[in-house]
Amino acid sequence: MRLTRRNFLKSSVAVLPAFATLPAVFRRAVASSIVESPTNTSPYPDRTLIIVQMAGGNDGLNTVIPFTDGKYYDHRSYLAVQENEVLDLNGEVGLHPVLEKMKLLWDEGDLAIVQGVGYPNQSYSHFESMHIWQTSDNEGKLKEGWLGRYFDSLKETQDNIFQGLATGQGQLPPEYSAENYSAPVLRTVSEYQLKGDPIYVGSNQSRAEAVMKLYAASPLQTPYGILLDNTIEAAYKSSQQIKEAADQYVSAIEYPDTSFAKSLKVIAQAITAGLGVKVGHVRIGGFDTHSDQLVEQPDLLKTMSEAIYAFLQDIKAANKEDDVLVMTWSEFGRRVGSNGSGGTDHGAAAPMFLMGKPVAGGIYGEKPDLVRLDKDNLRFTTDFRSVYSTVLSQWLGADPEAIIGSERFDTIPLLLKSK
Amino acid sequence: MSDLDRREFLKVAATLGLSVTALAVFEQACSIADSTANNVSGTNMMIGSSDPPVVESAGETYPTIQTSSITYSSVENKEDDTRGVESSSNALDLTGDIIEDPIIRMKHLARRAGFGANDKELTELLQMGEEAATEWFLNYELIDDSDIEDRLSKLGLGSNMSFEKINANYKPALQQEALLRMIYSKRPLQEKMVLFWHGIITSAFGKVPQNRRYMADQDQLFREYALSNYDDFLKQIARDPAMLIYLDNRLNKKGKPNENFARELMELFSMGVGTFTELDVREASRAFTGWGIKNHEFQFFSNQHDSGTKIFIDQEGEHDGDDIIDIIMQQPVTSRFITKRLFEFFVYDDPSDEIIGKLSATFERTKYSVKDVMSEIFQLDEFYSQRAYRSKIKSPAELIAGAFKVLEIDTDANRVMQRYGSPMGQNLFQPFDVSGFPEGPEWINSSTLINRLNFANAFATGSKSLHLNTFHPSDIVPDNIRNSTEDVVGHLVSLLLDDVIDDEERKIYVNYFDGLKETTRVVGNKQWNGSNKQWNLEQERLRSLIYLVMSSPDYQLA
Incomplete structure (x- = not known):
């Protein structure tokens, strides 16, 4: 049995006196003096990792393009990006032409690319493969997300609701799934506000308190009680704070008019307001390009890179550029050859991007072999858990072995030495 | 008793x-x-x-x-x-x-097999008795449901929907229609099955053209085959234009196969992940080549079909799509997958192997009859077990439809799903991705919970955005019990929570309601914008209590 503060609260709440103030706050204060918590504290409390999920399986070959390799043109025929259009990085590979903003980051030394990232026994199912990336477990046994386990390992998790923040999406990213922590998730700030009774205004304070008491009183009766109670607390507290952050936020940086850019902007607001965001999560979907790839993928790549660029500019304007690192991932790349209907089917290895001032710009990992394929798919050259290990140990200051699991993965020197 | x-x-x-x-x-x-x-x-x-x-x-x-x-x-x-x-x-x-308790059992059945029951419906169901009531849910084809078609027709929805409406705002119109069916159909199980299938065998407006009836036709297909034999159903799904577009099979042609449909057919619609090989995906894709669309209807293009020999799950032959579905249905994993999805949607998560074995046997014995499996599920002790009771998070559609239904509210439901369902995470006809809608804890996060409470707030305060034509707290709480806080609380808690709450919670409701008396003098804002309704403390207190019950953790559970 594992004693956690959360669990204790469920059983002890009724012996506490009546709530004087916002019950959540009160219960936290009481509980923290009684129950053991994890003892780890983050050595880098000001740092933030931004996760960008490219959902659907991004075609890596048309993102970081091996334009000097004739095999690429053999395999891709009409889907190939022409050599003269590619944004050359190192004379060997280059970026898709819509990734101009990423090229700007590259020129500044703020873009690191890890090539050929994947894992053994690639799953070609979206959901299974996402699950593997999200839990960092390719045997599918772990239920908590890799970042959820990171949150659970921290002492301050229970006191800081904003450790993990997910924006622009209505679902908790499975990476965040934790035992003792419910990260705030929001689509937009305005939608993320609890409405009061517009008529009986005088009831609102006691009404909110009564709701909190109900959630605190009921949990053990139902399988989802703990989830509901953790969540209501996160909701009440974070909705107020995120609103204040948005109201106070001033920035000269103009973001593109896309919902993806807006979700990054909310994270920038939270960071600049000092809400203590350790990990931010945004998601851009639609990379499952079985058809119409020549139209759809460039649109998505452009949306993504322009938004990230604006975000990093904004972070820089707030003097936080040394504290913010952006990392992309996608559940798999796509088949090397096209499928004949203007698209590509599910594949294997693909590149990951790491962006921001903290990176040591450059290309890492071995370029996937276009000759020695595994049933029409690329063979991966870097395990994604090496990248996770790198950001966990060198950026977040956590112990990767404790979080990823038993196996040890080599780190990659893609970050500048910390100051 | x-x-x-x-x-x-x-x-x-x-x-x-x-x-x-x-x-x-x-x-x-x-x-x-x-x-x-x-x-x-x-x-x-x-x-x-x-x-x-x-x-x-x-x-x-x-x-x-x-x-x-x-x-x-x-x-x-x-x-x-x-x-x-x-x-x-x-x-x-x-x-x-x-x-x-027979009342609690009946309310549980009505919530799971449908969207809940109001007092009148509950009385009728109890008069029937549990066995007959279960039959009533299952044999819905015997029930005249023309009222709902009339209701839809008057709103320009249903088969009456004009092309102008389809062109202008098809998704909200279709969402409105779906919600009205959930609330007012006299065939609740049929509508529940439609919601279930839409969550599993999903397609979405994001990819399917909005200016055609494709998504509405798919919805009708779910309704028509809601409790049919599953092999027949899958063969219709494979021919459904919305599906042919959504999973790209219309582009799947001889010599240039597109695997999207074949893979999801096995992974999401029948066998489950990890039960087939990549070779199976490729061979099944070949079998479905040439299945496309012409004049907005299914068409088999023989010149685009790969009629060669395929080896699919160890069976060799010149398979076409129907052969693939027949072979899929012969796999024991399919029976287990489908019966488990049904059980988990209607009863609780992670059932034992024994239960699934039993249901699978029924499924196979009855030539894949979904109706027979459902009938068996509703008769299982597990269905009425404490483990099942309140073990599911209500989906947003269930939460919204249930509120209108149980409190007997008249509404045209215009844009209600769009305005309230989407922020709770359920955008009907536009699920998050190809895996459809979630069924468990995924429904709850800080954002969706805020929006569940905001729905309760809009409902209890009579927001115009909900089109509550008949919502008056005095209709919900009878006059003769209003002098007793215990009775008022008891009534609402019975109506909305089966009267199943613990003492601590009951105390919170009672204290809250009593406390509101004392705040009379600090009540602000006595004028309600644009309404001629008189400020009436008693009404407002009732509204406020309804909010509290609908916001409670118990109410989030089905």
């Missing part, structure tokens, strides 16, 4: 909070918490356990109808009555495993 059972049932673990022997409870709690932290399952409910006497159930409002047809499957649980008050440490050590 019914009163006794109710009291029995009410002996909830109120002791948990009040007991001084909290430590023992704490240990139980932690072990539960550990097992339920994430993927909650296997946790038993505490209802029905026999513990200290509890206050009289207040506000009994249901007709106490003798339901002779109900068979009590666990009469031996009566011996639990002898358990002592001092054994509060056993509050979580479940005793009576089967819910016995």
Whole structure:
């Protein structure tokens, strides 16, 4: 049995006196003096990792393009990006032409690319493969997300609701799934506000308190009680704070008019307001390009890179550029050859991007072999858990072995030495 | 009888909070918490356990109808009555495993097989008795449901929908239609099955053209085949234009196969992930080549079909798509996958192998009859077990439809799903991705919970955005009980929560309602914008209490 503060609260709440103030706050204060918590504290409390999920399986070959390799043109025929259009990085590979903003980051030394990232026994199912990336477990046994386990390992998790923040999406990213922590998730700030009774205004304070008491009183009766109670607390507290952050936020940086850019902007607001965001999560979907790839993928790549660029500019304007690192991932790349209907089917290895001032710009990992394929798919050259290990140990200051699991993965020197 | 059972049932673990022997409870709690932290399952409910006497159930409002047809499957649980008050440490050590109270059983059935029951419907169902009521849900084709078609027709929805409407705002119109069916159809199980299939065999407006009836036709297909034999259903799905577009099979041609449909057919619609090989995906894709669309309808293009030999799951032949579906249906994994999806949607998560084995056997014996499996599910003790009770998070559609239905509100539901369902995470006809809608804890996060509370707020305060044509608190809470706080609370808690809450919660409701009296003088804002309704403290207090019940954690559960 594992004693956690959360669990204790469920059983002890009724012996506490009546709530004087916002019950959540009160219960936290009481509980923290009684129950053991994890003892780890983050050595880098000001740092933030931004996760960008490219959902659907991004075609890596048309993102970081091996334009000097004739095999690429053999395999891709009409889907190939022409050599003269590619944004050359190192004379060997280059970026898709819509990734101009990423090229700007590259020129500044703020873009690191890890090539050929994947894992053994690639799953070609979206959901299974996402699950593997999200839990960092390719045997599918772990239920908590890799970042959820990171949150659970921290002492301050229970006191800081904003450790993990997910924006622009209505679902908790499975990476965040934790035992003792419910990260705030929001689509937009305005939608993320609890409405009061517009008529009986005088009831609102006691009404909110009564709701909190109900959630605190009921949990053990139902399988989802703990989830509901953790969540209501996160909701009440974070909705107020995120609103204040948005109201106070001033920035000269103009973001593109896309919902993806807006979700990054909310994270920038939270960071600049000092809400203590350790990990931010945004998601851009639609990379499952079985058809119409020549139209759809460039649109998505452009949306993504322009938004990230604006975000990093904004972070820089707030003097936080040394504290913010952006990392992309996608559940798999796509088949090397096209499928004949203007698209590509599910594949294997693909590149990951790491962006921001903290990176040591450059290309890492071995370029996937276009000759020695595994049933029409690329063979991966870097395990994604090496990248996770790198950001966990060198950026977040956590112990990767404790979080990823038993196996040890080599780190990659893609970050500048910390100051 | 019914009163006794109710009291029995009410002996909830109120002791948990009040007991001084909290430590023992704490240990139980932690072990539960550990097992339920994430993927909650296997946790038993505490209802029905026999513990200290509890206050009289207040506000009994249901007709106490003798339901002779109900068979009590666990009469031996009566011996639990002898358990002592001092054994509060056993509050979580479940005793009576089967819910016995006929009213609670019926309300549970109505919530799972449909979208809940209002007082009138409940009375009728109880008069039928459980066996006949179950048959009533299942044999819906015998019920005249023309009222709902009339209702839709008057709003320019249903088969009457004009091309102008389809062109202008098809998705909201179709969402409106779906919600109206959930609330007012007299065939609740049919609509529940439609929601179930839409969540599994999904397509979405994001990819399917909006200016055609494709998505509406798919919705009708789900309705028509809601309880059919699954092989017939899958063969229709494979020919459904919305699906042919959504999973790209219309582009799947001889010599240039597109794997999208074949893969998801196996992974999401029939066999489950990890039960087939990549070779199976490629061979199945070949079999579906040439299945496309012409003039907005299914068309087989023989010149684009690969009629060569395929080896699919070890069976060699010149398979076409129907052959692939037949082979898929022969796989035991398919029976297990489908019956498990059904069981988990209608009962609880992570059922035992035994139960799924039993349901799979029925599925196979009846040539894949979904109706026979559903009939068996509704008769299982597990369906009425404490483990099943309130073990599912209500989906946003269930939450919204249920509120209108149970409180008997008249509405045209215009844009209600769009405005309230989407922020709760359910955008009908536009699921998040190809895996359709979630069914469990995914429905709850800080954002969706805020929006569940905001829905309760809009509902209880009569927001115009909800089109509540008939919402008056005085219709919901009868005059003759309004002098007693206990009765008012008891009435609402019976109506919305089966009268199953513990003492601590009841106290919170009572104290809140009483407390509102005292705030009379600090009530601000006596004028309500643009409304001629008089400020009326009694009405506002009732509204406020309705909000609280609808915001409660218990109300989020089905």
